[in-house]
Amino acid sequence: MQITCTINGKVHRFDCAPESRVLDLVREAGMTSVKAGCGEGECGACSLFVNGRLVNACLLLAPQIQDAEVVTLEGLQEETAAIRESFAEHGAVQCGFCTPGFVLRAYDYLSHGGERSEEAIKAALDGNLCRCTGYRKIVEAIVKVKS
Amino acid sequence: MGVVGESVVRVDAAAKADGTLRYTDDLAFDGLYGVVVRSEIAYGKIRSITYDPAFDFSGIVIVDHSDIEGRNANVVLTDDQPFLAATRVRHIGEPILLLAHRSKQRLRDAAAHITIDYDAQEPVLSMEESLACKQRLYGEDNVFKAIHTVKGSVPEAEGLHSLDKTYTTPHQEQAYLEPQSMVARYNGGRVKIIGSMQCPFFVEAALEGLAGEKIEVEQAPTGGGFGGKEDYPSLIAGYAYLLCKKAGQDVKIVYDREEDIAYTTKRHPSKLRYKSRFDSMGKLYALEVEIIIDGGAYVTLSPVVLARCVLHAAGFYDCGYLRIDARAVATNTPPNGAFRGFGAPQVLFGIERHMDDIARALGLSPAAVRERNLPGADSVGVSGVPITEHARLRALFETARRESGFDALYDVPSPHRGVGMALFMHGAGYTGVGESMLASSVSIALESDGSVEIRVGSVEMGQGTLTALPQIVADALALPVEMVTCRTPNTAEVADSGPTVASRTVMIVGRLLAQAASKLKTALGDYDSPDGYREAVTRYRQSGAPQQFGASYEQPADILWDEDLFYGNGYEAYGLGCYIAEVEVDPVDYRVRVVRFDAYNDVGQVVNPMMAEGQVEGGVAQGIGYALFERLVYETGRVRSPRFSDYTLPMAPDLLKISVRFLGLEGPSLGLGELPMDGPAAAVANALGHVLGNAFDALPITPETVEEACR
Ligand code: FES
Ligand code: FES
Numbered sequence: 001m002q003i004t005c006t007i008n009g010k011v012h013r014f015d016c017a018p019e020s021r022v023l024d025l026v027r028e029a030g031m032t033s034v035k036a037g038c039g040e041g042e043c044g045a046c047s048l049f050v051n052g053r054l055v056n057a058c059l060l061l062a063p064q065i066q067d068a069e070v071v072t073l074e075g076l077q078e079e080t081a082a083i084r085e086s087f088a089e090h091g092a093v094q095c096g097f098c099t100p101g102f103v104l105r106a107y108d109y110l111s112h113g114g115e116r117s118e119e120a121i122k123a124a125l126d127g128n129l130c131r132c133t134g135y136r137k138i139v140e141a142i143v144k145v146k147s
Numbered sequence: 148m149g150v151v152g153e154s155v156v157r158v159d160a161a162a163k164a165d166g167t168l169r170y171t172d173d174l175a176f177d178g179l180y181g182v183v184v185r186s187e188i189a190y191g192k193i194r195s196i197t198y199d200p201a202f203d204f205s206g207i208v209i210v211d212h213s214d215i216e217g218r219n220a221n222v223v224l225t226d227d228q229p230f231l232a233a234t235r236v237r238h239i240g241e242p243i244l245l246l247a248h249r250s251k252q253r254l255r256d257a258a259a260h261i262t263i264d265y266d267a268q269e270p271v272l273s274m275e276e277s278l279a280c281k282q283r284l285y286g287e288d289n290v291f292k293a294i295h296t297v298k299g300s301v302p303e304a305e306g307l308h309s310l311d312k313t314y315t316t317p318h319q320e321q322a323y324l325e326p327q328s329m330v331a332r333y334n335g336g337r338v339k340i341i342g343s344m345q346c347p348f349f350v351e352a353a354l355e356g357l358a359g360e361k362i363e364v365e366q367a368p369t370g371g372g373f374g375g376k377e378d379y380p381s382l383i384a385g386y387a388y389l390l391c392k393k394a395g396q397d398v399k400i401v402y403d404r405e406e407d408i409a410y411t412t413k414r415h416p417s418k419l420r421y422k423s424r425f426d427s428m429g430k431l432y433a434l435e436v437e438i439i440i441d442g443g444a445y446v447t448l449s450p451v452v453l454a455r456c457v458l459h460a461a462g463f464y465d466c467g468y469l470r471i472d473a474r475a476v477a478t479n480t481p482p483n484g485a486f487r488g489f490g491a492p493q494v495l496f497g498i499e500r501h502m503d504d505i506a507r508a509l510g511l512s513p514a515a516v517r518e519r520n521l522p523g524a525d526s527v528g529v530s531g532v533p534i535t536e537h538a539r540l541r542a543l544f545e546t547a548r549r550e551s552g553f554d555a556l557y558d559v560p561s562p563h564r565g566v567g568m569a570l571f572m573h574g575a576g577y578t579g580v581g582e583s584m585l586a587s588s589v590s591i592a593l594e595s596d597g598s599v600e601i602r603v604g605s606v607e608m609g610q611g612t613l614t615a616l617p618q619i620v621a622d623a624l625a626l627p628v629e630m631v632t633c634r635t636p637n638t639a640e641v642a643d644s645g646p647t648v649a650s651r652t653v654m655i656v657g658r659l660l661a662q663a664a665s666k667l668k669t670a671l672g673d674y675d676s677p678d679g680y681r682e683a684v685t686r687y688r689q690s691g692a693p694q695q696f697g698a699s700y701e702q703p704a705d706i707l708w709d710e711d712l713f714y715g716n717g718y719e720a721y722g723l724g725c726y727i728a729e730v731e732v733d734p735v736d737y738r739v740r741v742v743r744f745d746a747y748n749d750v751g752q753v754v755n756p757m758m759a760e761g762q763v764e765g766g767v768a769q770g771i772g773y774a775l776f777e778r779l780v781y782e783t784g785r786v787r788s789p790r791f792s793d794y795t796l797p798m799a800p801d802l803l804k805i806s807v808r809f810l811g812l813e814g815p816s817l818g819l820g821e822l823p824m825d826g827p828a829a830a831v832a833n834a835l836g837h838v839l840g841n842a843f844d845a846l847p848i849t850p851e852t853v854e855e856a857c858r
Binding site: 017032033035036038039043045073074084087091093096099100103121122123131133134138139 | 324325
């Protein structure tokens with residue numbers, strides 16, 4: 001089937017099977033910040049925005065992005081600059097495989113006016129897995145993002 | 148300009164955070180995808196392989212064992228494991244065929260049209276069945292390796308108490324977030340391997356045996372390893388190689404999460420029996436330990452894991468008579484391998500639970516019993532040599548006990564809250580004379596602009612190599628850290644600095660790099676400013692003298708090791724830990740929450756405090772996962788539900804306050820990566836014992852086991 005959507009503001013057309021995962025489509029389109037960590041909605045490594053909502057690309061099928069506006073970390077570099085800097089400065093990045101997902105999660109959280117408390121941030125991170133950091137430095141980095 | 152000891156920001160942080168860093172699966176690729184067709188049975192013979200005539204297999208690249216030109220053996224320590232099964236399979240998921248095609252859909256369809264028939268035999272699925280020789284899987288007795296060691300003599304003291312307890316630990320999945328992935332690039336008949344790995348030179352050696360030709364291996368940015376990418380990548384690299392060679396095209400293999408959990412190596416499960424004798428004050432007189440670990444279907448690294456079990460089985464406690472009988476056994480389950488801690492987390496759970504059991508048997512405090520058994524200047528360890536760390540260990544223990552307020556917390560138990568302790572050590576580097584056998588070497592190169600390039604096979608997999616090694620070299624040369632970089636680990640271009648395992652990168656490789664850097668410094672002569680440095684570089688380069696400087700490992704003269712007697716210095720040095728956990732049990736749903744965790748460490752000099760803290764926090768999280776969350780259920784030799792939705796990892800809300808302290812900062816760096824995995828499980832289990840007055844002898848401790856203990 002034919003799927004048309006915008007990714008980071010540019011129109012993309014996919015000729016794909018209806019059961020194709022959005023995760024694979026956007027990666028094939030070059031958006032490799034979207035990572036395949038678990039393939040079942042548990043880790044958040046494949047996070048991206050669809051029509052403004054942060055979702056797991058591994059759980060979406062191609063028809064679900066028909067006519068949608070898809071935005072990945074590649075398209076949010078300016079908006080996430082302060083978050084990324086805070087992650088680097090506070091040691092929140094180790095192997096880095098989870099990091100794009102966490103950066104988008106933090107961006108979503110903060111841009112919706114999320115409270116800068118450790119407890120609230122921990123709760124907001126519930127859908128993202130990190131096996132390296134023990135989360136403490138990620139939480140700290142989000143608390144301390146310069147606004 | 149001492150950059151060692153400063154929290155320099157990781158050099159790779161920006162590219163990781165903005166998503167531009169290319170991991171293996173992100174690399175530009177125009178070739179075939181490869182998949183592995185695996186055994187459906189745990190044990191038996193392959194009777195036949197049928198390709199459905201109704202399916203068009205043309206265009207599908209198919210590889211079986213007969214395509215292997217070199218040796219069909221993945222040699223780690225022995226050669227028992229084939230790359231592809233020829234006639235016999237020994238575990239579910241054992242690779243039999245490889246397929247490649249440009250379309251992933253065609254590949255799946257092709258795999259579905261292949262039928263493998265077996266003569267199935269009764270598999271051996273437990274350590275007990277293995278020892279009873281239900282089937283003969285390996286040697287005479289199914290034992291991959293046995294280690295027996297006795298130290299001291301049986302105590303003659305009268306009226307000693309005794310305790311006989313068994314502890315068990317389960318499989319644990321490394322769960323690096325990036326699954327195993329490998330690309331083989333075809334270039335005019337030669338193959339270059341690029342992938343996610345800890346040990347490029349291990350992969351190179353394994354492939355050269357398989358291929359019978361020289362192969363270049365390059366590490367791609369690696370999304371976590373924790374031991375899971377130590378030995379396993381040799382297999383998947385072999386599969387990519389074989390398909391690439393036969394197809395004459397690039398081939399990529401990326402495991403999905405289920406395949407990764409189900410068939411790659413895990414932490415060895417263990418069964419640990421501790422029999423002790425002690426006086427009424429809790430002083431140990433005798434300790435007999437029986438260790439059995441499940442190696443799975445092939446030897447892989449089990450003998451070395453077992454040696455590490457033995458060397459850590461009694462902790463550093465002083466004990467007049469120590470006897471250890473340890474065996475690694477074969478079963479028809481996927482082979483187990485390296486995982487952060489490498490055998491130590493299992494036995495340290497055993498000994499640290501046992502110390503609490505002794506305390507409980509006598510009605511004493513666990514801290515008092517540990518204190519009574521701290522080693523002194525004349526205490527001898529399990530391998531017969533003095534415990535030279537005794538003073539550091541005591542200092543660490545006393546600080547942790549005092550600063551955490553352990554005694555006060557312990558003396559006033561609350562109905563739902565408890566506190567527990569673990570005191571432990573971790574040998575850094577290879578066991579015994581392993582380091583001298585590796586004969587690691589390093590190289591640094593002086594570039595024309597005065598910058599320095601490090602050329603070693605040690606890899607970045609998240610722990611900070613790309614930042615810590617430049618810090619060490621920059622420190623030795625009195626340069627800003629930006630002046631030093633690491634070349635991508637590629638076996639054709641860097642020195643073989645040994646594998647990135649066993650917390651050896653900073654301790655061993657870092658030390659060698661400091662030596663190489665000081666050779667460069669001597670060659671350059673005096674300089675006392677950045678400008679002076681540049682002038683010295685220009686002068687030196689004009690002289691035409693060598694631009695590369697190296698150093699190789701030489702065993703310190705006072706290290707001795709006798710493998711047969713299991714006697715000598717098990718390790719060059721040990722990191723030390725004293726971890727305190729406070730837990731709360733929810734009386735309604737029996738969930739356990741770790742409400743506070745204090746990790747006191749002595750790892751000598753810390754190169755980068757921020758990264759070191761991150762290592763400890765991450766290790767503690769894995770240790771808490773091992774204690775409370777992570778459970779793989781095997782059914783007839785197969786992981787049931789190999790998914791993150793069933794194999795629960797700790798998430799952010801599960802981890803409360805972890806506080807990290809480093810003591811004993813002077814002296815050389817001792818290796819830090821593995822230590823924090825060793826203590827948490829025992830500390831958490833002991834804390835639960837404190838709340839519930841019950842022993843938690845088996846990991847993981849789930850709400851079901853807590854509920855049972857509360858009945
Ligand atoms: S890959 Fe989509 S949530 Fe893990
Ligand atoms: S940094 Fe490795 S998984 Fe988060």
